[in-house]
Amino acid sequence: MxxxxxxxxxxxxxxxxxxxxxxxxxxxxxxxxxxxxxxxxxxxxxxxxxxxxxxxxxxxxxxxxxxxxxxxxxxxxxxxxxxxxxxxxxxxxxxxxxxxxxxxxxxxxxxxxxxxxxxxxxxxxxxxxxxxxxxxxxxxxxxxxxxxxxGQTSVTYRTDLVDLQGEPESWGILWDERYKGRLGSLASAADAWWVGAIYAGVDFENMASDEAFEKIAAVMREQRPLIRTYTDETTSLEQALASGEMVAAMTWNESAAALKNQGLPVKFAAPKEGALTxxxxxxxxxxxxxxxxxxxxxxxxxxxxxxxxxxxxxxxxxxxxxxxxxxxxxxxxxxxxxxNPNDILAAGKFQIPQSQEFETRMNQEFENIKAGF
Known part of the structure; x- marks a missing residue:
């Protein structure tokens, strides 16, 4: 454009x-x-x-x-x-x-x-x-x-199109086979990789270990076929959610707020595993x-x-x-x-600083996964 x-x-x-x-x-x-x-x-x-x-x-x-x-x-x-x-x-x-x-x-x-x-x-x-x-x-x-x-990175989802089946909100929405091809994700490992860690049950304190790294990479590869779009242009995610082309996407607070302001039936999830803060x-x-x-x-x-x-x-x-x-x-x-902001902050999961070597390895691996490798 x-x-x-x-x-x-x-x-x-x-x-x-x-x-x-x-x-x-x-x-x-x-x-x-x-x-x-x-x-x-x-x-x-x-x-x-x-x-x-x-x-x-x-x-x-x-x-x-x-x-x-x-x-x-x-x-x-x-x-x-x-x-x-x-x-x-x-x-x-x-x-x-x-x-x-x-x-x-x-x-x-x-x-x-x-x-x-x-x-x-x-x-x-x-x-x-x-x-x-x-x-x-x-x-x-x-x-x-x-x-x-x-803020938080979480799941913005269409409440009229996603069926939680009586279960609590979860990051699992973005790994749900029922919605293959109708899910979106932020394209940066700075968000997505950490979300993968939460979903995989990896403690942020142990993020840099080889075992944790491979566990996160495995769930990200599992998710890859389900994702329609990886992007950091949040407007494209919002437009896809608004049209129903997507039913859920990894977003920041801003996207859910924008869609709600348009009168759309969306919710910014409070995942049972914790949002990325x-x-x-x-x-x-x-x-x-x-x-x-x-x-x-x-x-x-x-x-x-x-x-x-x-x-x-x-x-x-x-x-x-x-x-x-x-x-x-x-x-x-x-x-x-x-x-009471501390209620939200306490419920989330704060990213923990990592080494430059980890940052480089993480970004390279996520780029490979997005490319299908």
């Missing part, structure tokens, strides 16, 4: 903001995107740069920052956090970047990042502690990653040239204004506990959330 088609699809409601931005990036078009240049090519005193996923480079997340500084920070985007880290290791200096919890120890190990100063964040006292007290994230009482959004946030580059603005960027990201937007528009949880007060329990439940 070319530029005009993507923009039109977005305006027609057929494409989410995130998928539009990701798609434009894929064909070489940046939206409010700062040039990716080495530190020496940047002018002193230039605006702070927020290096983030496509879809998060939007003013909606920066209302407090804009009120204070008159405009949003400059944006640069990456398609995946490993891509972003690779660019920074090659010399690209930004002020703030946007990883997720399983990547934090590997990011910290590069020596490219500094901890944030909570005393400079007016919203810090409202941040949910369990979201920053993660493995490898704290140093001398200060966080490397200040959490912003969190993740949290992402902001890290400050060690050589950030705008340290004051960097903290202002983070303070905006963890504000209630940003939280209300992410919960209402993207269906994600937010790190600021007060953000949930703007929504009824019914509204939150429909998004797979709760007024």
């Amino acid at each position: 070319q530029i005009k088609d993507k923009v039109k699809a977005f305006h027609d409601g057929a494409l989410s903001r995130r998928d539009m931005l990701n798609g434009l990036a894929a064909i070489g078009v940046g939206v409010a995107m700062a040039p990716i240049l080495p530190r020496t090519a940047r002018a002193a005193g230039s605006d702070a740069i927020y290096f983030t996923w496509g879809g998060y480079d939007i003013p909606d997340l920066f209302k407090p920052y804009i009120e204070k500084h008159g405009e949003a920070p400059s944006f640069a985007t990456f398609g995946g956090s490993e891509e972003g880290l690779t660019k920074m290791r090659a010399g690209y200096v930004v002020d703030v970047s946007h990883p997720c919890n399983q990547a934090v120890p590997r990011w910290v190990a590069t020596g490219l990042f500094q901890t944030a100063d909570p005393s400079r964040l007016s919203n810090w006292s409202d941040v949910i502690p369990s979201l920053y007290e993660l493995e490898g994230n704290m140093a001398d009482g200060r966080p490397y990653m200040v959490p912003m959004e969190w 993740w949290v992402c946030g902001a890290m400050i580059h060690k050589e950030a040239p705008n340290i004051d603005l960097a903290h202002d960027i983070i303070d905006s990201l963890i504000s209630t204004d940003t939280g209300k937007f992410l919960i209402g528009e993207y269906g994600y949880g937010h790190s600021n506990a007060k953000s949930f007060e703007a929504f009824s329990e019914e509204d939150l439940a429909a998004k797979g959330l709760s007024s």
Whole structure:
């Protein structure tokens, strides 16, 4: 889909903001995107740069920052956090970047990042502690990653087309032979492989062992003939679920929220085995040239204004506990959330950081499986 088609699809409601931005990036078009240049090519005193996923480079997340500084920070985007880290290791200096919890120890190990100063964040006292007290994230009482959004990877399914036969919701929906060719999956091993681990009964603490690896690979190969589509363009999964072409798919909260907003009979499952849970946030580059603005960027990201937007528009949880007060329990439940976020977080399964060797092996094996090998 070319530029005009993507923009039109977005305006027609057929494409989410995130998928539009990701798609434009894929064909070489940046939206409010700062040039990716080495530190020496940047002018002193230039605006702070927020290096983030496509879809998060939007003013909606920066209302407090804009009120204070008159405009949003400059944006640069990456398609995946490993891509972003690779660019920074090659010399690209930004002020703030946007990883997720399983990547934090590997990011910290590069020596490219500094901890944030909570005393400079007016919203810090409202941040949910369990979201920053993660493995490898704290140093001398200060966080490397200040959490912003969190969510779950689970099964979005058509309640009128999937028969649970009186059984609890389960990841088994995506391994159900009855629905062969009518199931969808996210294409990234960063989600799918971990879901395979949950379904296979592999403890995340033992993910990297050869025995666990082969057990996960076996269930992923078992699933492969049942899957109609592997994709990270979530709009295509949503459209297939809306039409009935698919009856269930592995998705993030956002897809279930979008389909419910269209009045479709869908549910974001709470699998008996546990949903895959993740949290992402902001890290400050060690050589950030705008340290004051960097903290202002983070303070905006963890504000209630940003939280209300992410919960209402993207269906994600937010790190600021007060953000949930703007929504009824019914509204939150429909998004797979709760007024007590710790209820959801405790019921899920947080990814555990792994070595680079494991990440490489996992991605290579999953690509082979998707290709039919």
